[in-house]
Amino acid sequence: MADIPNIKVTIDNITIEVPAGTTILEAARKIGGDVTPPAMCYYSKLKGSGGKCRTCLVEVSKGSEKDPRPMPKLVASCRTGVMDGMEVKNITSDKVKDGRAGVVEFLLLNHPLDCPVCDQAGECHLQDLGYEHGKEGTRNDFPRRTFEKHDLGPNIQLHMNRCILCYRCVFTADQLTEKRCHGVLDRGEHAEIATFIEKNLDNEFIGNVIDVCPVGALTDKTFRFKNRVWFLKPMDAHRDCPTCSGKARVWTRGNEVFRVTARKDQWGEVEDWICNECRFEKKDINDWVIEGPSDIDRHSVISQGHYQGDVGTVKPQETLPEVMGRDPKLLMNIHDVSEVNKPNRDLSLIDGPAHSTNFQD
Numbered sequence: 001m002a003d004i005p006n007i008k009v010t011i012d013n014i015t016i017e018v019p020a021g022t023t024i025l026e027a028a029r030k031i032g033g034d035v036t037p038p039a040m041c042y043y044s045k046l047k048g049s050g051g052k053c054r055t056c057l058v059e060v061s062k063g064s065e066k067d068p069r070p071m072p073k074l075v076a077s078c079r080t081g082v083m084d085g086m087e088v089k090n091i092t093s094d095k096v097k098d099g100r101a102g103v104v105e106f107l108l109l110n111h112p113l114d115c116p117v118c119d120q121a122g123e124c125h126l127q128d129l130g131y132e133h134g135k136e137g138t139r140n141d142f143p144r145r146t147f148e149k150h151d152l153g154p155n156i157q158l159h160m161n162r163c164i165l166c167y168r169c170v171f172t173a174d175q176l177t178e179k180r181c182h183g184v185l186d187r188g189e190h191a192e193i194a195t196f197i198e199k200n201l202d203n204e205f206i207g208n209v210i211d212v213c214p215v216g217a218l219t220d221k222t223f224r225f226k227n228r229v230w231f232l233k234p235m236d237a238h239r240d241c242p243t244c245s246g247k248a249r250v251w252t253r254g255n256e257v258f259r260v261t262a263r264k265d266q267w268g269e270v271e272d273w274i275c276n277e278c279r280f281e282k283k284d285i286n287d288w289v290i291e292g293p294s295d296i297d298r299h300s301v302i303s304q305g306h307y308q309g310d311v312g313t314v315k316p317q318e319t320l321p322e323v324m325g326r327d328p329k330l331l332m333n334i335h336d337v338s339e340v341n342k343p344n345r346d347l348s349l350i351d352g353p354a355h356s357t358n359f360q361d
């Protein structure tokens with residue numbers, strides 16, 4: 001077979017070469033950082049995934065070298081292939097930011113804002129998306145959809161209120177297990193993830209649906225409400241497992257294992273599918289050979305207090321100022337932008353607690 005030719009694509013002013021047939025999203029992941037669009041339904045390890053949630057929308061400002069006309073509408077980057085000479089805008093496009101805010105608003109039409117009691121809080125992709133692009137209000141006057149909670153087998157609970165119908169769990173069940181027994185029933189407003197007549201999901205790899213769910217719709221019943229993820233210490237560990245690779249991540253507090261998940265890569269995707277026995281039954285630290293602390297994205301709330309390496313000596317490079325030509329707002333020094341705080345006030349010289357009156361001069 002002839003070698004696949006490399007073609008050039010420019011995303012947010014950064015040009016790279018990728019093999020023909022690569023999608024815009026995969027090309028952006030090769031650049032990495034803030035240039036990469038978020039993805040709530042695409043999952044590189046699941047065939048046919050993507051094209052459902054529209055969070056990965058980008059603007060194609062130049063179609064290709066041969067046909068430089070821009071694409072008339074924002075396109076889903078997970079489903080659009082790159083062309084030679086294509087120019088794409090992600091965070092450099094106001095249209096994209098506006099479109100993404102609209103998508104978040106749509107996703108939150110039915111998704112409850114129950115992060116304070118949701119097990120997925122702290123590692124929820126919709127929570128992150130909401131913080132970055134969400135608006136503080138909703139324009140929806142109708143009540144959100146509500147469903148009964150369902151037990152899918154002894155270890156998994158489906159909380160359909162939170163489901164965003166990304167289909168990832170359906171593809172996982174379909175592609176990882178021999179017998180597909182759950183899917184999306186009904187359409188439109190009534191669509192829901194369901195097993196056929198409450199059939200148990202009892203395949204030995206079915207626990208992986210919990211890891212692929214971008215929100216807290218599918219949760220691990222052996223971990224539900226036991227702890228918050230940011231209080232736990234994620235450790236890479238392995239065991240000699242006859243069913244799967246046995247490479248997992250154990251979430252510990254002291255010597256106690258609270259939960260076991262698959263290891264995830266920088267895009268939040270599972271590296272190696274793990275079996276139910278490793279996930280649900282091996283909750284003793286002695287079941288595992290601990291390799292060391294897991295790499296956790298430094299932006300994640302889970303990384304707070306779990307520093308690795310030479311703390312404070314290596315500052316990862318930010319790509320945002322480079323691309324935007326200015327510092328991102330969130331990193332602004334409060335003293336530069338606010339009149340309220342007076343850095344010349346030495347709080348230690350004030351007798352007792354400081355009040356607003358201490359700053360009135």
Ligand code: SF4
Nearest residue numbers: 163164166167169213
């Ligand atoms: S349950 Fe989770 S993984 Fe399945 S479709 Fe809903 S949001 Fe996606």
Ligand code: FES
Nearest residue numbers: 051053054056078
């Ligand atoms: S990630 Fe592209 S449409 Fe969902």
